[in-house]
Amino acid sequence: MQDTPPSVPDFTQWPSFPFEGDLRVKQLDDPVSVEPPRRGEEDRECTACNAPDEAYIWVGERWRVRAMDRPTGLPMVLILESRSHLDLGDLPNLLAAELGVMTVRLERAIRSLDGVARVHVNRWGDGSAHLHMWFLARPYGRLQLRGTFLSLWDSILPPIPEAQWRENLAMVAAWLAEFGGRPLAEPPRIHWQAPSSFSAVTATDADAGEEEAVSVIEAAEEIPEPEGRTDEEPDGGTDEEPDGGTDEKSESGADEELASGADGQPESGAGEKPESGRNEVSESRAG
Ligand SMILES: [Zn+2]
Secondary structure, eight states: OOSSOOOOOGGGGSTTOOOOSOOOOOOOOOOOSSOOOOBTSTTSOOHHHHOOGGGSSEEOSSEEEEEOSSOOSSSOEEEEEESSSOOGGGOOHHHHHHHHHHHHHHHHHHHTSTTEEEEEEEOOOSSBSSOEEEEEEEETTOGGGOSTTHHHHHHHSOOOOHHHHHHHHHHHHHHHHTTSSEEOOOOOEEOTTSTTOEEOOOGGGSOOOSSOOOSTTTOGGGOSSOTTOOSOOSSOTTTTOTTSSTTOOTTOGGGTTSSOSGGGSOOTTOOOOOOOOOOGGGGGOOO
16 A cells, blocks of 8 residues: 555666566555465475476485476576485585585586586575575577576476476586485487487476476475465455455565665676586596
């Protein structure tokens, strides 16, 4: 019930902002007194804990890496998960230190893919309680994709070719396996007679669960309120008016803190050339 809606911020005029035309700022719902449980909290199942290793492209003793179910608009989108059901702030020192190592390792692996300029590392966690870090690759030369709107562009751009996607997955899996663990994404087997068809045995073919990971924004892990959940709010103050439109805000789960912070705003002309050599990791994949 604001009398004067807030004006549309300047970033809607940036080249990196994916939309144009007349925009209005949504009115905020009233805050709830008790937030609903995330996946993996209270009575809600944890997708990550239930997922078999085969749903991942690389698995280690304490960490696993997985991809979306299918190619998306960005050259590579990966999720790093701990095996233990912990959230970021709950990690013991060993896992906390390993998270740093894994983050650096994965960033480097993804940045080494052809056509990748930068890797954005994100953690939201409003949808799932199980620690999961996002690694989003920005395509080289796409200056308009610089900055915090990259996760939106992942859903907007046409998906990259599946063959390239599988090749990228295999590269990253092999890279990680150089340091240990098990790569599960294998290079695609191209049928040269019919160039458009190929088969690949990758982990992502395995059923990762009922929920489909379509893109960053639409990923179940980041959507705070699942579609099917119709039970009452946990004794909050607002549960008297179920159809008042106060709880239908779930579409854009991951847009929290997207456009905040000036450090996400790219400066023009910034950016060094990445070393985009494909390193020789694929030769020595451990079985
Ligand atoms: Zn879990």
